[in-house]
Amino acid sequence: MVLLEALKSRAFYVGALGSRANQEKRRERLRLFDLGDEDIARLRGPVGLPIASRTPAEIAVAVAAELVWVRNTLGDREPSGAPLPAALAPAR
Numbered sequence: 001m002v003l004l005e006a007l008k009s010r011a012f013y014v015g016a017l018g019s020r021a022n023q024e025k026r027r028e029r030l031r032l033f034d035l036g037d038e039d040i041a042r043l044r045g046p047v048g049l050p051i052a053s054r055t056p057a058e059i060a061v062a063v064a065a066e067l068v069w070v071r072n073t074l075g076d077r078e079p080s081g082a083p084l085p086a087a088l089a090p091a092r
Contacts, residue, residue: 004030007039013070015047015063044070 006014007030016026023045030040048062049069 001033003043004033004035007035007042012074013044013067014042015044015066017047017059018045020046 003014003016003026016023018026023043026045027040027043030043044066047066048059049065051058051062051065053059053062
């Protein structure tokens, strides 16, 4: 499983496409492989900044923007999978 190996690595970003419901199911499956909560928390998903993207091109832009945001906000810290700032969080 690629996500399992990626979450064990020092990758600064690990994300997966899919709905919030699918993301939760994915996290439950990862727990079956004895992956710790800290590692699972690094998984970002649904990937991409919340720009209401629908087309493949828009999704790609949203993912690229999130990668830039994560890279630019890490500084010298370890990746934490921190939530997006309130200004960028999706509306509920």
